[in-house]
Amino acid sequence: MQLMSEISTRRKALYFAAMLANVAVDLLLPTVVLLALAPTEMPAALRLAIGGTLLAGKAIGGRVESGEFRWRLALVAALVPTAVIAGCYLAGFGDVPSMVAGAVVSGAIVLGDLVRTRGGRRIDGFAVLVLLEVVASVVLTSISGDARFVLARTSLYLGIGGVFALATTWSERPLMRTALKPVAAKGDPARADAFDRTWRKSARFRGYYRAMTAGLGAVFLIDAVLRIVLVYSRPADEVVQSSLVSQLSLPVLLVLWFAAGRGLAVPRAERLLDEELAREPVAP
Incomplete structure (x- = not known):
């Protein structure tokens, strides 16, 4: 009985440690990307947008502490829009169009995942939340760079x-x-x-x-x-x-x-x- 209690306590501690680490990544990732990409001389707004894109990719993968994090989906949702942002900027499309393009691609990936996984189970409310935030990102990004x-x-x-x-x-x-x-x-x-x-x-x-x-x-x-x-x-x-x-x-x-x-x-x-x-x- 004592052994089971110790295992439960350890499992709970690991769960909360994962939750705290997850929050820490969410808080620090955009700033880390902002600093890490500084040598590229890319505009700060664009670097922040890439940080937000990586964060959105992580979010759509699910809760890390649940043990059911979808790594492949997270990588696609993080890296594809990032490549679109960087590609559009290097092609000379400008800051705002590049960020809007990346946000649109993020939204398409999230929406596609919702449609693909809807059959046979309840709609993932967290994924809907991420989609709402991506849509808001498209609107806001088009306003100002x-x-x-x-x-x-x-x-x-x-x-x-x-x-x-x-x-x-x-x-x-x-x-x-x-x-x-x-x-x-x-x-x-x-x-x-x-x-x-x-x-x-x-x-x-x-x-x-x-x-x-x-x-x-x-x-x-x-x-x-x-x-x-x-x-x-x-x-x-x-x-x-x-x-x-x-x-x-x-x-x-x-x-x-x-x-x-x-x-x-x-x-x-x-x-x-x-x-x-x-x-x-x-x-x-």
Whole structure:
């Protein structure tokens, strides 16, 4: 029994470590690409657009911590639009047309994946979210090629993510229910079944996961506003500094949200789950 508990604790620790690493990549990737491509003398707006394209490719691959990340799709969704952006720029099409072309190709890949995988299963809400963000990217990219504007586009993506999270809050599958069920189940099918039963029976249990979902939506919306303020509080020629500074608020907000959820909601939800599991008769 103790060995099983240790394995479950280790699995949970690895799951959360993967989640944190995933968030760190999301936060740092655009800035890393911005700096890494500096020797090419490519405009900052274009470098940021490529960073965003790589991030979109990673996003459409799915949640890394789930163990079902689609690597081939992620590579196609990241590298093909990047090649289109670079190819259009080198062909002399200019910054904005190059970025729009890359965004259009990203959208086509995401839409194609949605159509291809729709048959026989529920539409992937996360993929729909990525598609909405790519469409927004096409529209915004066509407006301006200013580096600060490209950098501030992330605020819209976060805003869409926040609205998406809030929209799922009162649905049958709030975002955090989907994300945290594997953690609560600890790889045990009996616990996974008990999770579903508890969800159906307990309004308090549902409330904890809905509160965490609403909190995450609020975090994204607050950060979206702060990011715009931070980006435009610095001169246009300090885009690298703006990129770094604008990343600061989200980790702080996520830490506060995580601490509240881990300290208040998760332990109470786990107690309800354990009580339901204990009520289930053991088969002879």
